[in-house]
Amino acid sequence: MSDLVHDLKVKIVEFLKLDGVTPEQIDDNAPLFGSGLDLDSIDALELVVMLEAHYGIIIKDIEEGRPAFQSVRSLADFITARRRS
């Protein structure tokens, strides 16, 4: 799981082109939206693309993905659960 969490942080920085932010600076449990990384709705769409491109996970309903996008940790949990199902 920790490898996945780290991989996700790297991908988030890369995909969202976060200047001056390193994966190490991202807290596992910090909110991705509203505070923390302060991402916006376009970033959410970018994360959906990233999940499909790098993890083969397709989110067809944004409501389905909403709980997953709370934090990097919840995103990793979501990916792990989807891989098991």
Next chain:
Amino acid sequence: MDKLVVTAASRVTEADVRAAKLGSRFGRLDLSSQLALLAVEALGLDFDAHRRDRVGICLAARAGSLSTDVEYWSGRGNAGGPSPTLFAYTLPSAAIGEIAIRHRLTGPNLCMVGGNTGLLAEAVELFRSGETDSCLCVECNVITPALAAILGTPATALACALYVVRGGAGRALGENDRDIESLCALLNPSPSIP
């Protein structure tokens, strides 16, 4: 109408973009918006000294958003599809929004696409009609290598900006001043890039 004068000029290139430190979200802008935003930053203006609803923004995008269009289109075969972020920049006027958001400017704006657009004349009209007290005039010329390969032209990436106000000290804006890039070259700006 009072004479219009240019009080600041700037010229930036892709090398300046790479060195710029304009916050964590600067990287997600397309190249045209990055250049335009940086050219305005390089003017070194303090917008707190102005009424933000009276500052106009006039943008000349020589190649429109074609370079970003090509980049977006090239991503259509990717897993998950092309970048949603990039989609937001497949409008030539996107850079105006980025400048307005960063500096909280709510005055009139306009975007013209192509070379020799007469943008400065349009800016003068904004003054003449009383819509604005000052105006940012920005010209972007972005042809990425991918677009250059399609068009058979050289790649280029630069932006120039002028700040035009009513009266005061500065270089008077004449009727023959039509092209922002040429005027910037005349003024020979040596901006301090943030």
